[in-house]
Amino acid sequence: METKVLEPTPEGLRIAGEIIRGGGLVAFPTETVYGLGANALSAEAVARIFEAKGRPRFDPVIVHVAAPEEAEALWSEVPPLARALMERFWPGPLTIVLPKRDVIPDIVTAGLPTVAIRMPAHEAALGLIRAAERPIAAPSANRFGKTSPTHHEHVLEELGGRIEAVLAWGPTPVGIESTVISLVEDPPRVLRPGGTPLELLREVVGELRADPPQVRGGPAPSPGTMRRHYMPRTPLFLLEPGLPEDGWEELPRDRCGYLGFTAAKRGFRFGEVLSERGDLREAAARFFASLRRLDSLGLSAIVAEPVPEEGLGVAIMDRLKRASRGVARLNAHSVWIKRL
Numbered sequence: 019m020e021t022k023v024l025e026p027t028p029e030g031l032r033i034a035g036e037i038i039r040g041g042g043l044v045a046f047p048t049e050t051v052y053g054l055g056a057n058a059l060s061a062e063a064v065a066r067i068f069e070a071k072g073r074p075r076f077d078p079v080i081v082h083v084a085a086p087e088e089a090e091a092l093w094s095e096v097p098p099l100a101r102a103l104m105e106r107f108w109p110g111p112l113t114i115v116l117p118k119r120d121v122i123p124d125i126v127t128a129g130l131p132t133v134a135i136r137m138p139a140h141e142a143a144l145g146l147i148r149a150a151e152r153p154i155a156a157p158s159a160n161r162f163g164k165t166s167p168t169h170h171e172h173v174l175e176e177l178g179g180r181i182e183a184v185l186a187w188g189p190t191p192v193g194i195e196s197t198v199i200s201l202v203e204d205p206p207r208v209l210r211p212g213g214t215p216l217e218l219l220r221e222v223v224g225e226l227r228a229d230p231p232q233v234r235g236g237p238a239p240s241p242g243t244m245r246r247h248y249m250p251r252t253p254l255f256l257l258e259p260g261l262p263e264d265g266w267e268e269l270p271r272d273r274c275g276y277l278g279f280t281a282a283k284r285g286f287r288f289g290e291v292l293s294e295r296g297d298l299r300e301a302a303a304r305f306f307a308s309l310r311r312l313d314s315l316g317l318s319a320i321v322a323e324p325v326p327e328e329g330l331g332v333a334i335m336d337r338l339k340r341a342s343r344g345v346a347r348l349n350a351h352s353v354w355i356k357r358l
């Protein structure tokens with residue numbers, strides 16, 4: 019199959035909408051990352067998402083709508099708190115989980131009785147949903163277990179030839195996936211930190227649980243919270259202060275890449291800086307593309323510097339912790355790693 023690269027013009031959106039209506043797959047930009055979209059009301063269309071991504075099993079996917087009323091038509095219960103959250107944060111990077119109606123096929127929710135819905139703040143995404151005239155189910159448009167795509171070129175690298183089309187918009191502004199909040203628990207729980215900071219959510223929700231749900235057998239409430247989820251090919255280690263100790267493994271700096279928050283480090287083969295001015299929003303926007311570049315270089319390891327765990331830094335650190343295989347310390351010329 020040849021993947022069409024469509025411009026997000028009215029004509030491009032019309033063609034993309036037709037593909038969705040016909041049961042095909044279209045990757046599209048949102049403010050967070052690119053999504054791999056299919057008609058959310060068709061089980062067969064959604065099944066193709068899992069095939070194209072090479073997911074080993076079904077995970078629940080997010081349904082994207084172009085207006086709050088469209089979400090209300092897909093949930094069977096809409097508490098006042100959901101309305102308050104939609105009012106404050108939609109369109110935007112907040113996904114809300116509530117009980118689903120029967121129109122949503124089970125494959126969308128991996129058999130869960132709930133469905134996760136969001137209204138993206140991106141004109142191409144909204145244009146596509148309107149052109150398709152139906153809600154669009156979409157996980158991030160990457161192959162299973164890979165980093166999320168923040169540019170249409172990333173989508174083409176991994177899914178080119180496997181999907182009907184991609185809407186080419188260039189980089190996505192937020193760069194990290196949406197925050198997922200479940201309102202079926204009391205108090206509400208954040209299942210995945212993301213583009214809407216917890217501090218802002220608390221202003222509306224009040225009491226909010228943000229500790230990862232404990233999984234004891236059975237399916238995870240939110241598989242995106244799986245520990246090893248954002249796994250680059252190159253082993254990644256989180257930098258910690260201190261000097262190496264017995265039992266640590268030494269690597270020369272010139273075989274390693276460095277993912278810095280505000281500054282590079284000398285001696286590394288390759289370095290990426292997320293935000294020289296220490297702006298977490300800029301860091302989030304650059305995060306996945308930087309990780310992807312470092313991962314493409316055939317390095318022995320990537321050393322990542324932690325970012326402050328506040329605002330969007332919570333979401334960045336969540337991705338870094340889940341991508342990491344251990345910790346790293348530095349001395350003058352080397353990287354020392356400990357696998358965990």
Ligand code: TXA
Nearest residue numbers: 050053078079132133134157158195196239240241242
């Ligand atoms: O920003 C985003 O959220 C992007 C763009 C494309 O919208 N999408 C995205 O999708 O990141 P995905 O499939 O990579 O992650 C969806 C997350 C997972 O953590 C999944 O477990 C959770 O949402 N989720 C989906 N449906 C759920 C449900 N019914 N209950 C609990 N968690 C759910």
Ligand code: MG
Nearest residue numbers: 157158166242
């Ligand atoms: Mg994903």
